[in-house]
Amino acid sequence: MARRRQREIALAVVAVLLIGAATWRIRSADRLPAADPAGRAPAATARPQLRDKNPMPEVDLQALQADRPEPDASTRNPFRFRAKPAPPPPPPPTPAQMKPQIGQGPVATGPVEPPPPPRIPLKFIGLMTSAQDRRAGPVAILSDTHGVYYGREGEIVEGRYRILKIGVESIELAYLDGRGRQTIRQTGQ
Numbered sequence: 001m002a003r004r005r006q007r008e009i010a011l012a013v014v015a016v017l018l019i020g021a022a023t024w025r026i027r028s029a030d031r032l033p034a035a036d037p038a039g040r041a042p043a044a045t046a047r048p049q050l051r052d053k054n055p056m057p058e059v060d061l062q063a064l065q066a067d068r069p070e071p072d073a074s075t076r077n078p079f080r081f082r083a084k085p086a087p088p089p090p091p092p093p094t095p096a097q098m099k100p101q102i103g104q105g106p107v108a109t110g111p112v113e114p115p116p117p118p119r120i121p122l123k124f125i126g127l128m129t130s131a132q133d134r135r136a137g138p139v140a141i142l143s144d145t146h147g148v149y150y151g152r153e154g155e156i157v158e159g160r161y162r163i164l165k166i167g168v169e170s171i172e173l174a175y176l177d178g179r180g181r182q183t184i185r186q187t188g189q
Contacts, residue, residue, distance in 0.1 A: 117180035120161055122149070124171045124184045140166050 127138040128150070142149045142157060151157040153166050156176065164172040164181070174181040 117175055120173050120175075120180065120182050120184065121145075122157070122161065122173065122184065124186045126186060127166070127168075138166055140171050142171070 121144050122142040123144065125141040125143055125148075128141055129138045130136070137152050139150050139152055140163060142151070144158075149157045151163045153163055156162055157173070160176060161173045162176055164174055166172075170183050170185045172181065172183050
């Protein structure tokens with residue numbers, strides 16, 4: 001086991017040395033220009049090759065010194081984060097505008113109806129029947145995020161809903177005060 005560990009360490013050291021030697025070789029080859037066959041280093045040809053390798057774009061000094069347009073005056077403040085103010089409300093109607101027009105019927109004024117009750121959040125999972133007590137009818141299985149509930153027609157479920165009718169694939173529920181009647185189809189979940 002110790003010999004195997006020593007061998008792994010030796011291989012890792014050799015790999016690091018090979019990578020280092022290859023890196024040094026590549027970097028030194030990039031720095032030195034290639035020698036011609038006669039053994040002389042071409043000093044005059046080395047510089048044009050470097051210029052061709054890394055061309056420098058020319059800088060247009062006149063464009064840098066040209067006058068630029070001034071920024072427009074603005075009410076924007078980059079250091080404040082606020083929504084734009086709302087536009088002013090329209091002026092109130094004048095008495096002449098409030099006069100009923102010909103052909104315009106009376107405007108119904110009265111109490112506004114309350115919003116409908118929220119949807120019943122229960123899911124209808126299925127039915128359960130008892131072989132011994134068939135005359136009592138099927139038992140509906142309902143669920144929500146809090147638990148599972150069981151009930152027959154006319155019974156109260158979760159203390160808030162009354163089962164009005166149990167069908168084969170759906171169930172009708174309503175709030176205890178009779179409002180918010182809702183049909184829930186079987187989801188099978």
